[in-house]
Amino acid sequence: MLTPEKIKEVLKDNTINLRFHARGGQGGVTASNLCVEAFYGYGICQPRFGAERMGSPTESYVRLSANANLIRSNEQVYSPHFVSVLDPSLLGEIDVTAGLPKGGWLIVNTTLDQISIQETVKRKDINVATIDATRIALDVLGRNITNTIILGALIRVSYIFTLDELADAIMRRFVGQIAGKNIEAIKQAIEETCVYDIGVDPDFTIDNKVRWQQVDLDLPGYKELDLAGVWYCDEEVIPVGSDQVNTGSWGEWDVIWDEEKCTDCAQCWYICPDFAIVRKKGDDGLWHMAGIDSFHCKSCLNCLEICPVDAIDKRLKQGPAACAVPEDQEGGN
């Protein structure tokens, strides 16, 4: 069982590493920034470097210690002790427990129970804390923004900083009423967090980084690349091409096509930025609309706007994937 005293002792000669999983727009980076601001010692926060887009899976890292020299490293965090997941739909999509040691903590915004979480992430050697942050967010903030609320759960299990320290950081960062509301939501989160402690604490002296993991050894090497660095469309040399990215998980809507109403005008096909409108060649030798590629459709709704016969409709994604709230429900529950 971790205690405030134990954590203070650990921080003297070790780093405590955090990782936040969220989707673009949910404020995962802000959550990690707040950790650095709230922490009394030295801290550094990095997003996973790259282009963040609305709805795409994001990661951000925090490294904290009372020893300034340990925090000088700009290496990314490979071995987090506390992982927070803001959007439960990420559990099936991302390996959220990567690098998490035995006894490490997984904090999830979810209504699911511990067994389900453990089964989903296939780890029984980690501690789990769950919080229905979405409900608190809708109740208190009136918006489904859970990034500060998840920090309440983090306070409850980690003792890295106190509620007062976090409240201070929030007051410095947010303007007006929103600061007070966030603090109120965090208080509620601390109380409502469900803690499933397996009775093992993480060993903070061990770093779980796999040697050379930053080099992604499972990808082709320099001797196997094309002479001009070209990624040819007809070869499967590069296993990380953009057509293999599940952009379909980024959106908040399922887009539905009505075959009856469709006139095959193909306007949706032209406007779709992701080639997610599927067409097939019919027996008549002409191309016909055949459906929507949900693996790539990130529900920008351009097709819905342009369709002249209302053959395209939308439906809010059900269950945990519904990461955003439609405007007409905002403020309610």
Added chain:
Amino acid sequence: MSIEPMRLFFKEIKEPVVTSMIGNYAVAGAVTQTDPDVICAFPITPQTQAVEGLSDVVNQGRLKAAFVNVESELAAISYSTAACAVGARTFTATASQGYLLMTEALPMAVGWRVPLTMMISARAFNSPNLSIWNSWEYTQTNSELGWNTIVSENVQETYDAAILAVMISDNSLFPTMFVHDGFIISHSVQKLTLIPDEIVRKLTPRKPRHTINTKHPGTWGGIVTPSFFMEGRKNIDEAKEPVLGIMKKSFEEFGKATGRNYSMIETYNLDNSTRTAFITMGSMCGNIVSWMTKNKDIGLIKIRTFRPFPYEELQRIVEEYNIEKLIILEKSDSLNGMLPPFSMTIASALYPLKTLFRSFIVGLGGRDVTRDEFDVAKKKMAQVSDMKGKLYMYLGVREKKDKLYGVED
């Protein structure tokens, strides 16, 4: 969520403030404090927020500067150089391909002796593929055009460098660029202490200097025949001689005013048992310092001023600590078969001392540089006893699937 990253700079900063920011916004804040007259830059990842932040401050009314939008980096540097030449305190910023596009106008800022300042958020050049991530493009090609260059390790240093650059430019009448590693520093949130405005004002007073003006008309940059060009170049070269001294003095003055003391070269644990040290620049230095908490038999030499290069100071340090071997780490390559650019500089500086060294090319295009690279470089260096054979190698690169190049274990 209403977050205004530049909010702290909307009003007078009266006392030192501890806060946390990304590198780019920290630079925007520091530039605000130096009170520029003209800001002219073209956005490019990962430099963007530095300019965005400044537009925020100008829009809010705190900074009375001309914020000029232009169509390219070549336009940005041309406009900035000209604005600076008519007497405006001017700031610009770029990275990577933008820096290459500026190339045509970069030498003239030096030739006209304008105290322009520029932030570089270091990012790879595109070849053979596009990369928005960190490499040391600033050590390549354009590093020999005569710009003063300061390199920063972390957010505090890059914030301070924005102020130091104005001091150094104004005192030397040469343009100064200050560099931080793209994304690694530009987009990382770190704690830093802001300097009160009053102190920044005292550190960066306006000084009378030569400017384009109507009272004293002349042709700037006009053609000269072979009877004059060489004298022009020698004139600049001689003017460059005192610049290292000016930088040193600026660092000292800055240290006195803020309590943060920088040197052209910083050293760590050089009095070690193996008489070996890493030598590098930028954010990697932090990684090495952290790694050194468990590797106490090796030292680190951190270069803060890359141009002009303090070669006598480096020689003095190597001699004083009796350093026998240097491990050069750099995030650029030259494809010249000899040495990458930073290593060439070190090799030239140390030629008289015949110090043994090997150069390791790491972290290109944003690849993380970790303890793995340091462990292997240290191990490889322990075997080195002469300067024969190839002096550089890429480290942390895949040769084939599941096979790392040049590392056996």
